[in-house]
Amino acid sequence: MQKVLNLEEFVFHKSENCPAWFCKKYYYGGANFRYHSFQMVLNILFQDHVNPLIVETGCQRHKEDLGAGMSTSIFGEYVNHYGGRLITVDIDAHALEVCRNVTKLFSAQIQYVLSDSVVFLEKMTETPDLLYLDSYDYDLKNVENQRLSQEHCLSEFKAIESRLGVNSIVLLDDSGLPGGGKPKLVKFYMAEHGWICLYDWQQSVWIRRR
Ligand SMILES: C[S@@+](CC[C@H](N)C(=O)[O-])C[C@H]1O[C@@H](n2cnc3c(N)ncnc32)[C@H](O)[C@@H]1O
Structure with a gap:
């Protein structure tokens, strides 16, 4: 049976007593430029995917890091509340160690993978319900780096493309940056x-054409 939109949990709410963990802990007031896109994909997951598999490239590398998104905390808390699993892949062992620490409350449902993201996605055999691409840093002052970052993101998608399902959701970060992010x-x-x-704003949300 189809679930109804979980307004209590995710929706934007101005009240001090907002019941939504997501709104309250990460994006209180809805002012953050990733709030609406995270809310959108979490709502699609909640309504349409039982025990989803979320795969993210680029883990949360600082404890408090709303500037970057804190995606591992958000997805980790989601699977902890509603079921499912999260795989987070990062090439930097230190970043993964920090991530493991700051998400330890949810770690039973998180797999932390030390790898280049393209190499990992190529080998993956499962179908992600939600794929979040946020790895190779995009330097606003370095055009050559920007090209490499954009090519890496494209390679990530191509590496997993054939395993994405008809209901898979893809979320892309840094879409609103100068030069295209x-x-x-x-x-x-x-x-x-x-x-x-x-x-399409700071993050970009995609589903398959039916
Ligand atoms: C912007 S941060 C991720 C932020 C995180 N998603 C969040 O919301 O807080 C980018 C991360 O990608 C990692 N990274 C860079 N190149 C990578 C690659 N080729 N494969 C996997 N991870 C990579 C970096 O080590 C860094 O930890």
Whole structure:
């Protein structure tokens, strides 16, 4: 049976007594530029995916890091509340160690993988319900780095593309940055390969065309 939109849990709420853990702990007031896109994908997951598998590239590397998103905490808390699993992949052992520490409350449902993200995604055999691409840092002052970051993001998607299901959701970070951010190339590719963009701001939300 289809679940109803879980307004209590995720929706934007201005009240001091907002019951939503997500709104309260991470994006109180809805002012943060990732609030609405995280809310959107969590709501789709909640309504349409039982015990989802979430895969993210680029883990949370600082305890308090709303500037970058704190995605591992958010997804970790989601699977802890509602069921499912999270795999977070990072090339930096120190970043993964910090991440393991700050998400230890949810660690029973998180797999921490030390690897280059493209190498890992190529080997993955499972289908992610939600794929979050947020790895190779995008340097606002270095055009060559920007190109490499954009190519890496495209390579990540291509590495897992054949294992994505009809209901898989893809979330891309840093879409609103000057020069197009990490996902500039992958967005063009996805648009040409049967994907629909639902939302495009700091993050970009995509589902498959039916
Ligand atoms: C912007 S941070 C991720 C932020 C995190 N998603 C959040 O919301 O807090 C980018 C991370 O990607 C990692 N990274 C960079 N290149 C990578 C690669 N080729 N494969 C896997 N991880 C990579 C970095 O070590 C860093 O920890």
